[in-house]
Amino acid sequence: MLFRNYTICYEIIRSLTNSNKVPIIPSLGLKIRWISSLKVVWKKDTRLDEAIEQDKRYKLCARVVKEVLNEPGQVIPLRYLEKRRERLRLTFKAKSFVEMNPSLFEIYYDRIKPKSEPVQFLRPTPRLRAFLDEEQRIYAENEPLIVSKLCRLLMMAKDKVISADKLVHVKRDFGFPNDFLVKLIQKYPNYFRLTGLPEEGQSFLELVDWNPDFAKSTIERRAEEETLKTGVRVRPNFDVKLPSGFFLRKEMKEWTRDWLEQDYISPYEDASHLDQASKEMEKRTVGVVHELLSLSLLKRVPVPILGKFCDEFRFSNAFSSVFTRHSGIFYLSLKGGIKTAVLREAYKDDQLGERDPLLAIKDKFLSLLEEGWQERKDKLKLQREQVQRDREILLASKSKEPEERLCD
Missing domain, CATH: 1.10.10 (Arc Repressor Mutant, subunit A)
Incomplete structure (x- = not known):
């Protein structure tokens, strides 16, 4: 990780800082800047990007299902859904989507108005209805x-x-x-x-x-479990893991070491007395974000969504810089044209480690989708085989036709 400014550990800065003045090192003639103002080079993590990419098709199907279920009677004219393609980010026709996902919806004819001509409507399949019942059961259980x-x-x-x-x-x-x-x-x-x-x-x-x-917090519970397991008191702290090929420069290693040595501040402690620009507040901010991502289903949340809670969680306007500055704790993915904060410790390559029990809902929905996709594949395969058989029969019949004699 590269820095564009000279860095120095907080202990030295604290000894040189006087009120709100910016300290100067006489021997170097350099102004010392807080670590929060330094620029950090972002590095792509292909594995974690793949984890986000894998959900692309699932999220599209979930959006369309939600759109239909929110309609009166949970039915919608197919042409109405077609008009909403752009908002739903459908890159192909709505009817094609229905055909590609036969386990979700079935097409039937009905009238929009009593005396109008019948048009194509969509309604959930019995299999989708069964999934919705199972979803409610999982919610109740958890x-x-x-x-x-x-x-x-x-x-x-x-x-x-x-x-x-x-x-x-x-x-x-x-x-x-x-x-x-x-x-x-x-x-x-x-x-x-x-x-x-x-x-x-x-x-x-x-x-x-x-x-x-x-x-x-997740970090405090983890420390308690380690203490019980080893018999040695473990201090709550962040798990810093950099991916293969990701290196820190010497000054950043020193800063990270010093930062980790500071006392952990629980996200559940009252932070009203902390100054927004203090290193303690940064420690607290990282702790809150870590806990939010730990509570999330997939251990990742889009940064714009986290940004909606700046006031509630006392985040600064530049809070998103913690994702690159603490790149051993978080990963900032740019996949899909949106910044997503990912908790590194929750993933092994592109797979989640400990899974939230509520992810059983997603697993059930994915099974429903895959069942429909396999049905469509089998149907297309049968159609291709039938076309091939028809072609062979046609060629065989032509080969058996008597040759036309030109003369006796």
């Missing part, structure tokens, strides 16, 4: 996990409050069901309270009671 995740998000937030709209926006990233706000608030009034004006789109979810069992 409800304690969902509740703990939602509590932890609120416990890390300033004033223990988060906009309801923002939570709805990230429900897929953390594995929350569609009706989580209505269902969980009613079922767990000891944890959650909805405040504000929902009818005006200004509602907020507030934490009612602090559960100390939830107030331990």
Whole structure:
């Protein structure tokens, strides 16, 4: 990793810094800049990019399914879906999508208006209906996990409050069901309270009671497990792993070493007393982002989505720089034209290590898709074989025709 500016460890900076003045090293005549202002060269990680690319087709199918299920009666005229292709990022015709995914929808004819001509409609297949029932079962089975995740998000937030709209926006990233706000608030009034004006789109979810069992980060729990296993007290800290071929320059190694030696700051601790530009706040910011990614389904979240929570989690406007500055902890993927923050320790090459129990929903959906894709392949294969047989029969019949005699 390359730096464009001279770096020096925080211990030296702290001894030279006086109030808000920028210190100068007399022997070198150089101004010392905080590490947060340094430019870091980004390096591509092909394996982690592949992990994101693998979900491309799955996400497209999930978007289209969501679009249809949100319609009245969960049916939609095919031509209406065609008009929404650009918004759904469909690169081919809607009918082609249906034919390519026979396990999702079936086409039938109905009238849009009582006296209009029948047109093609889409509706979920019985197999998709069965998947939706299974999805609800998995959500119910993992409800304690969902509740703990939602509590932890609120416990890390300033004033223990988060906009309801923002939570709805990230429900897929953390594995929350569609009706989580209505269902969980009613079922767990000891944890959650909805405040504000929902009818005006200004509602907020507030934490009612602090559960100390939830107030331990992934890093703290890992340290406790290591302590119990080894009998030696393990200090909570980040797991820094650089991919093969990724090197740090000497000054960055020294800074990383010094930074890791600082005390870990739990994302569940009150950070209101920390200065936004302090090294402690950077340590806390990295801890919060690490915990957010740990709570997410795929241990990765698009940076623009994380950016929506700058106020709630006390992120600075330049918070995204931590992903490149701490490249042994995070990876910043540019795949798909969007920046995605990935937790390195959660992946081995392009595969997740420990899997969130709620990923069972994704696995079921992928199995449903693959079943349909295989059916289509088999159907196309039979069609090709039939065409080949018809061709052979035609050639054989021509070869048996008597030759026409020109003269007797």
